[in-house]
Amino acid sequence: MLEIKNLHATVESEGTEILKGVNLTVQKGEIHAIMGPNGSGKSTLAKVVAGHPDYEITGGDILYNGESILELDPDERAHAGIFLAFQYPVEVPGVTNTTLLRESYNTIAASRGREELDPLEFDDYIKEKLDLVEMNPDFLGRSVNTGFSGGEKKRNEIFQMAVLQPALSLLDETDSGLDIDALRIVADGINKLHGNEDAVVLITHYQRLLNYIVPDFVHVMIGGRIAKSGGKELALELEEKGYDWLESLATVNGEAK
Amino acid sequence: MSETKALESMISEEYKYGFTTDVEYEDFPIGINEDVVRLISEKKNEPEWMTEFRLKAYRAWTEMEEPSWFNAVYEKPKFDKLQFYSAPKNTPKLNSLDEVDPNIRETYEKLGIPLEEQKMLAGVAVDAVFDSVSIFTTFKEKLAEAGVIFCSISEAVKDHPELVKKYMGSVVPARDNFYAALNSAVFSDGSFCYVPKDTICPMELSTYFRINNMNSGQFERTLIIAEENSHVSYLEGCTAPMYDEHQLHAAVVELIALDNAEIKYSTIQNWYSGDEDGRGGIYNFVTKRGACRGKNSKISWTQLETGSAVTLKYPSVILQGDDSVGEFYSVAVTNKRQQADTGTKMIHLGKNTKSTIISKGISAGNSNNSYRGEVKFSKKADNARNYSQCDSMLIGQTCGAHTFPYIESSNPTGKVEHEATTSRVGEEQIFYLQQRGISEQDAISLIVNGFCKEVLKELPMEFAVEANKLLGIKLEGSVG
Numbered sequence: 001m002l003e004i005k006n007l008h009a010t011v012e013s014e015g016t017e018i019l020k021g022v023n024l025t026v027q028k029g030e031i032h033a034i035m036g037p038n039g040s041g042k043s044t045l046a047k048v049v050a051g052h053p054d055y056e057i058t059g060g061d062i063l064y065n066g067e068s069i070l071e072l073d074p075d076e077r078a079h080a081g082i083f084l085a086f087q088y089p090v091e092v093p094g095v096t097n098t099t100l101l102r103e104s105y106n107t108i109a110a111s112r113g114r115e116e117l118d119p120l121e122f123d124d125y126i127k128e129k130l131d132l133v134e135m136n137p138d139f140l141g142r143s144v145n146t147g148f149s150g151g152e153k154k155r156n157e158i159f160q161m162a163v164l165q166p167a168l169s170l171l172d173e174t175d176s177g178l179d180i181d182a183l184r185i186v187a188d189g190i191n192k193l194h195g196n197e198d199a200v201v202l203i204t205h206y207q208r209l210l211n212y213i214v215p216d217f218v219h220v221m222i223g224g225r226i227a228k229s230g231g232k233e234l235a236l237e238l239e240e241k242g243y244d245w246l247e248s249l250a251t252v253n254g255e256a257k
Numbered sequence: 258m259s260e261t262k263a264l265e266s267m268i269s270e271e272y273k274y275g276f277t278t279d280v281e282y283e284d285f286p287i288g289i290n291e292d293v294v295r296l297i298s299e300k301k302n303e304p305e306w307m308t309e310f311r312l313k314a315y316r317a318w319t320e321m322e323e324p325s326w327f328n329a330v331y332e333k334p335k336f337d338k339l340q341f342y343s344a345p346k347n348t349p350k351l352n353s354l355d356e357v358d359p360n361i362r363e364t365y366e367k368l369g370i371p372l373e374e375q376k377m378l379a380g381v382a383v384d385a386v387f388d389s390v391s392i393f394t395t396f397k398e399k400l401a402e403a404g405v406i407f408c409s410i411s412e413a414v415k416d417h418p419e420l421v422k423k424y425m426g427s428v429v430p431a432r433d434n435f436y437a438a439l440n441s442a443v444f445s446d447g448s449f450c451y452v453p454k455d456t457i458c459p460m461e462l463s464t465y466f467r468i469n470n471m472n473s474g475q476f477e478r479t480l481i482i483a484e485e486n487s488h489v490s491y492l493e494g495c496t497a498p499m500y501d502e503h504q505l506h507a508a509v510v511e512l513i514a515l516d517n518a519e520i521k522y523s524t525i526q527n528w529y530s531g532d533e534d535g536r537g538g539i540y541n542f543v544t545k546r547g548a549c550r551g552k553n554s555k556i557s558w559t560q561l562e563t564g565s566a567v568t569l570k571y572p573s574v575i576l577q578g579d580d581s582v583g584e585f586y587s588v589a590v591t592n593k594r595q596q597a598d599t600g601t602k603m604i605h606l607g608k609n610t611k612s613t614i615i616s617k618g619i620s621a622g623n624s625n626n627s628y629r630g631e632v633k634f635s636k637k638a639d640n641a642r643n644y645s646q647c648d649s650m651l652i653g654q655t656c657g658a659h660t661f662p663y664i665e666s667s668n669p670t671g672k673v674e675h676e677a678t679t680s681r682v683g684e685e686q687i688f689y690l691q692q693r694g695i696s697e698q699d700a701i702s703l704i705v706n707g708f709c710k711e712v713l714k715e716l717p718m719e720f721a722v723e724a725n726k727l728l729g730i731k732l733e734g735s736v737g
Contacts, residue, residue, distance in 0.1 A: 050692050053684060074691035083692070090689040093680070094707025103703065104693040111694070143707065160693065 001065060001199050002026040002049070002168055008059035009048050018044045020224035021060065026168070029196040033210055033235060034203045036221035037243045042203045043087055045221070046170040050084040051077050064168070078104075079111035081167030085157035085174050087203075092144040097156070100144050101126060101163050108164060129162040133189045150177040158189045165193075170201045175209040187212030207239040222247055288337045291315060294442050297342045301411050301445075304418065314431035314441030321435045328627040328659055329596040331567045334505045334540060339474050341443045403459050405489075406451040410478050413449035420451055424482055428511040428548045428575070436507040437544040440476045444509065447477035452487040452518075461717050462491045474505035481511070483518035485551065490521040490717060503531075503566060508543045516551030516578065521559070523716055525724060528564035533622075535594030538566025545572035546602075549581035549610075557584040558601065559715040561724050566595060571629065573602035576610035576638075583612040586712040590705075590728065591624030591656070600629040600661075605641040605671070614645040617709045620656035627659040634671035641671040649679045650708050652701075680708075702728065 002025070009019040018041045026032055034042050048055050049062055051074035061068050069077055092100065105125075106116040117125060130137060133155045145153050154174050161169055171190070175183055190213055194200050202213065210218075210232065218234040219226045220243070227246045228234065283300075286293055294315045298308040323333060400407050406417060413421050431441035448464045464479070483489050506528065512520050522545075531538025541564075547556035558572040574583030585601035603612035612632065620626040626649065634641045649658035664673050682704055690700035705728050706713065716724050 050688075052688055073697070074688060075694050075696050078692055078694035086689065086692075090683075090686050092686060092690070092704060092707055094710040095703055100690070100693065100695075100703070103695055103699070107696075107699075108694040164693070 001028050002201075003063040003066075004045075004049070004060070005063070006060040007045075007048070007057070007062060009044065009055045009057050012054055012056045017058070018055070018224055019048065022221075022224070022226055024219065024226060026199045026201060028199055030217065031194065031200045031202065031213060031215045033215040033218045033232075034201060034221055034226075035205065035218060035235065035238060036227075037247075038205075040221040041224040042221050043172050046084055046172045046201070046203055049077075049170060050074055050082060075107075076111075078166075079108055081112075083161055083164060083166030083169045085154075085161060085169065085171040087172040087174075087176070089145050089148075089153040089157055091146045091148075093146045095144050096141050097144055098123070098126065098140045101160065104160070104164060126163055129159060132162045132192060133159045134185050135159060151179065151182045154178055155182065155186060158186050158193075162189065162193055165198075167198050168201070169193075169198065170203070172203045173205065174202070175204055175206060183209065184212060207235045210235045220246055283343075285340055285342045287340050289315075289339070289341055289443065293341060297443055297445065300342065301414075303411075303414055306418075306422065307414055310426070310431070311442050314438050315443075317432045318435065318438035318442055321432075321438055323435050327569050327598040327629070328625065328661075329567050329569065329598050331540065331596065332503070334474075334503070339505065341474060341476070342445055399459065404453045404456055405458050406449065407462055408449055410444070410447045410449045410480060413480070417449070417451065420482065421449070421480070424511065424513055425478075425480055426511075428513060428546050429509050429544050434544060436542045437509050440478060440507050440509045440544070443474075444476045444478040447479045447508070448481075448491075448493075449479070450481045450489060450491065452481075452483045452489045454484040455486045456484070457487065458489040462489065464491075464493045474507065476506075477508045479508070479510040481520055481522070482513045483515065483520050483554075485516045485518060487515075488519045490523070492523040492525070492717060494525045494527070503538060503540055504529075505540045506542070506565075507540075508545075510543070510545040510572075512547035512556055514547065514549050514551060514554035514556050514581075517553045518551055519555040519557075520547060521557045521717075522547070522572070524558075524560040524562070525716075525727065526560065526562045526564050526568075527727060530564045530593065530595050531566040533593050535566065538595070539564065541565035541568040541570060543570045545570065546575065547573070547583070548575045549578050549583060549607075551581070552578040552607075553580045554578050555582040555584070557582075557586070557715070559584075559586040559712065560588070560599075561712075561716070561727065562587070562589040562597060562599060563727055565597070568595075568597040568599055570599045571601055573604065574612065575604045575606065576612065576641075577606045578610075579607040580609045581607055582610070584715075585612075585614045585616070585630075586715040587616045588619070588709045588712045588728075589617070589626055589628075590619045590621075591626045592621040593624060594622070595624040597625070598627045598629055600627075600631075602631040603633070603643060605632075605634045605638040605643070608637070608639045609641070610638055611642045612644075614643070614647070615711050616645075616647045617712055618647070618649045618658050618660075619652065619705060619708070620649070620658050621652035623655050625657040625659075627661060629661040629663075631663040631665070632673055633664075634666040634668045634673075636667045638668050639670050641668065643671075643673045645673070645675045646711075647675075647677045648708070649677075650705070651679065651681045 004022050004024040007019050007022040010017045022045060036042050057070055062070060064080060102122045109116050127137060135155060145156060154177060157174060174186060178186060215232050218230055218232060220228045291312060294311050298311055429437050431438050450462055452458050481491060512522060514520050528539035528541055549556050556574045562568055572585060576583050583603050589597045589599050591597050600616060601614055614630055616628045618626040618628055628647045630645060632643045645662060647660050651658055658679060660677050662675055686704055687697060687700045690703060691697060706725060713724055
């Protein structure tokens with residue numbers, strides 16, 4: 001489904017290279033966790049796959065269902081089924097959650113040849129999805145993320161994911177800022193949404209999320225590269241040993257460009 | 258990227274009203290003096306009292322100085338180079354739509370104005386002012402049945418002199434300010450509306466103003482009177498062709514609401530705003546004021562200001578009658594090199610008077626957008642209330658937003674609330690919406706419409722769609 005090949009990316013305004021040759025393959029039905037220290041490029045990787053304009057791709061390629069998406073705008077990537085749950089969800093005052101989601105849902109539906117929903121049908125449809133993240137229906141009439149607590153914003157991201165039903169979900173530190181109850185709700189929601197036809201990439205600092213969502217693969221990013229990949233037990237190893245032992249490994253391998 | 262090309266083409270066609278209509282004009286001298294003022298009056302076959310009104314205003318104007326207290330920098334209009342009256346040949350005195358010059362009709366059709374009778378379904382009565390002359394007022398008969406007079410101000414001077422004499426200049430006196438004095442001397446045409454007692458005007462009234470001639474100024478004059486227990490909603494729209502030179506538009510609008518009457522006045526102003534380097538565009542220097550003369554009367558201004566190179570405009574309400582209500586809802590959008598200094602004055606004179614001000618300023622490009630408002634409670638205005646909210650939104654790094662609120666209270670029982678915010682539309686916001694499948698342009702439109710929601714909902718339904726579209730077009734390509 002997703003194939004990232006030797007991807008290099010820089011911050012467009014500064015020219016600083018953040019991604020220094022990332023390779024990653026994600027298949028349908030899989031859950032991948034990407035871990036790593038601050039500044040290792042985890043969030044950048046997610047943003048680059050979603051098409052954030054701040055980054056310039058200087059080498060490599062991103063294939064999605066076998067085709068390069070580098071030339072696609074962020075909205076076109078969303079139409080293709082790529083979803084990014086933001087680390088810092090953005091406020092849009094005056095635009096209600098329902099308005100945004102209906103616009104999103106119908107735009108995506110139209111581009112994929114699915115049927116668009118009129119406001120009444122859509123209302124029924126999203127109300128079902130609310131339960132998934134245990135949200136109050138009042139929330140639909142509120143402006144997008146405006147005045148939301150950190151936890152509500154994160155839950156809103158997963159709610160949007162439930163409504164839009166993406167094929168590939170990149171969840172950027174969705175667990176940070178959540179208390180233990182909210183973490184459980186969010187994790188349950190993600191588990192319910194995940195099936196054989198979609199894939200999830202979790203970006204996280206903490207092993208605790210992986211107690212709730214069990215990944216098929218764990219990758220450690222260090223210095224803009226994936227330094228080590230393994231099964232779910234790798235996360236536990238990291239919890240115990242930290243990242244230092246991998247950092248030395250990365251530098252040794254990192255000589256080659 | 259392919260996006261760049263699409264953007265370029267959108268930008269180049271962004272002002273789609275910039276065409277010129279090929280019409281022959283009557284000759285008229287350039288510049289201004291007493292003879293010119295007399296000649297305007299003569300061209301319009303005005304009665305002596307009207308000529309006198311103009312001359313008095315002209316003399317007052319010659320003694321006044323052009324103001325410069327606002328937050329805008331521009332080259333002053335050259336009054337000796339300006340043509341103060343401009344009328345297409347062979348137009349006045351029309352009995353049916355078929356008699357309108359086909360070129361002019363085509364212009365209005367291009368502008369999407371419902372001049373045609375078939376548009377009656379839209380329930381909008383239209384007066385169209387082309388350069389200085391009112392071309393045609395539709396639905397006159399239907400309005401007349403209800404007792405509503407809706408005609409050009411020139412006709413009103415002839416047919417309803419008692420009303421014009423009584424009310425014209427009673428809200429905005431000729432000496433009020435430099436541009437009001439100039440308008441009073443040379444005003445060419447405009448709309449007149451009179452709604453009699455106990456009458457609800459059966460349709461939205463609307464005027465479209467069009468400046469076509471390159472060197473002429475437009476000085477229209479609008480007068481709306483709502484008698485006791487009456488109600489009227491009026492909307493004006495404005496466009497102009499693109500020229501390299503600045504053009505002057507100096508209008509005066511006066512509204513009078515008597516006991517329990519309500520006037521709702523909406524503006525969609527989209528004069529040509531000049532090019533990227535600030536060449537050309539309209540100087541929009543307008544005096545708009547309403548008087549809530551009667552008890553429990555209400556005047557509401559709603560404006561969507563997107564055009565003009567320079568806008569200086571403060572639609573105001575004088576709250577004379579006890580329990581009267583004044584409202585000002587404004588969205589001012591500036592892009593490129595546009596400068597807008599706009600806001601309102603709420604002058605509370607009567608008891609229990611209330612006013613609401615909601616102002617939304619959006620600046621993009623290299624533009625400058627200022628809100629300037631004054632709230633005044635006089636000694637006798639017991640229990641007066643004002644609520645003001647001024648929000649600014651910045652798009653990009655090179656624009657400016659300013660807020661100048663003035664509050665003056667001479668009565669200890671008055672209450673004023675003021676809120677102000679400034680926000681920036683960031684790449685992050687747009688990326689967020691794009692990631693949800695929404696295109697860049699729709700994302701900007703969504704963000705801006707969300708920001709302006711409280712004001713846009715005040716516009717008459719028929720124009721809300723137009724307003725949404727206009728906002729989108731105006732800000733296309735302004736981010737990133």
